[in-house]
Amino acid sequence: MEIDEKILRRAGASILRCNKGEIIFMEGETPHCYMQIIRGQVKLNSYDHDGKEFIQNILEDGDSLAESIIIASTVYPMNAIALKQSTIIKLPKERLLGLLETKPELLMDLCNSMANRLNQKIFMLQNNSIKCPKEKIKGLLNYMRRFKSSNSDFSFEIPLTRQQIANIIGLTVETVIRNIKILESENLLMIKNRKIFV
DNA sequence: TCATTAAAGTTAT
DNA sequence: ATAACTTTAATGA
Numbered sequence: 001m002e003i004d005e006k007i008l009r010r011a012g013a014s015i016l017r018c019n020k021g022e023i024i025f026m027e028g029e030t031p032h033c034y035m036q037i038i039r040g041q042v043k044l045n046s047y048d049h050d051g052k053e054f055i056q057n058i059l060e061d062g063d064s065l066a067e068s069i070i071i072a073s074t075v076y077p078m079n080a081i082a083l084k085q086s087t088i089i090k091l092p093k094e095r096l097l098g099l100l101e102t103k104p105e106l107l108m109d110l111c112n113s114m115a116n117r118l119n120q121k122i123f124m125l126q127n128n129s130i131k132c133p134k135e136k137i138k139g140l141l142n143y144m145r146r147f148k149s150s151n152s153d154f155s156f157e158i159p160l161t162r163q164q165i166a167n168i169i170g171l172t173v174e175t176v177i178r179n180i181k182i183l184e185s186e187n188l189l190m191i192k193n194r195k196i197f198v
Numbered sequence: 199t200c201a202t203t204a205a206a207g208t209t210a211t
Numbered sequence: 212a213t214a215a216c217t218t219t220a221a222t223g224a
Binding site: 199200201202203204205206207208209210211 | 213
Binding site: 161162163173174177178181194 | 215216217218219
């Protein structure tokens with residue numbers, strides 16, 4: 001979901017700047033504003049009982065932050081933390097709802113974006129229930145390059161660190177590293193300057 | 199087999 | 212320089 005910045009400003013949006021590592025919202029808080037990243041990178045995460053991080057999503061320029069939660073009128077089920085210095089535009093919930101009423105095109109955008117988010121969740125659920133770590137990693141990498149051509153020419157760079165991959169699929173970095181090397185030896189990916197290409 | 203721990207090497211800021 | 216990330220190795224569940 002990306003609402004034109006001018007529209008948001010006209011509707012009374014404000015700007016929030018945050019530095020790397022800053023918490024934008026936390027699990028359990030009530031959402032008051034629609035938020036959209038103008039520039040930057042934000043992760044949505046949560047922690048399990050013994051503090052192990054689970055990354056739910058990494059969002060970038062133009063992405064909205066957990067819009068389904070505002071619409072559902074619940075409490076945030078995850079934290080949002082800036083991964084880079086970021087500029088975020090915020091619009092109070094009531095104003096967002098007003099916008100959606102006056103601009104029905106936005107409703108369709110919202111619908112589309114929620115459908116995509118739902119698809120992503122379905123994928124993650126299926127992929128993360130796979131036991132074999134190699135297959136889990138393969139699944140994630142394959143999902144990331146879903147809009148690229150199906151034949152792998154190793155032209156798509158995975159924009160994740162190994163630690164991030166591990167925290168998305170619930171493995172340790174070491175296991176991710178070992179299996180990525182196996183996948184490389186099987187010619188299913190390429191490593192160049194520590195970056196993974198599929 | 200994978201997680202954990204520790205230690206060291208490499209890259210980015 | 213210092214932090215962040217990657218890698219290897221040993222050990223244990």
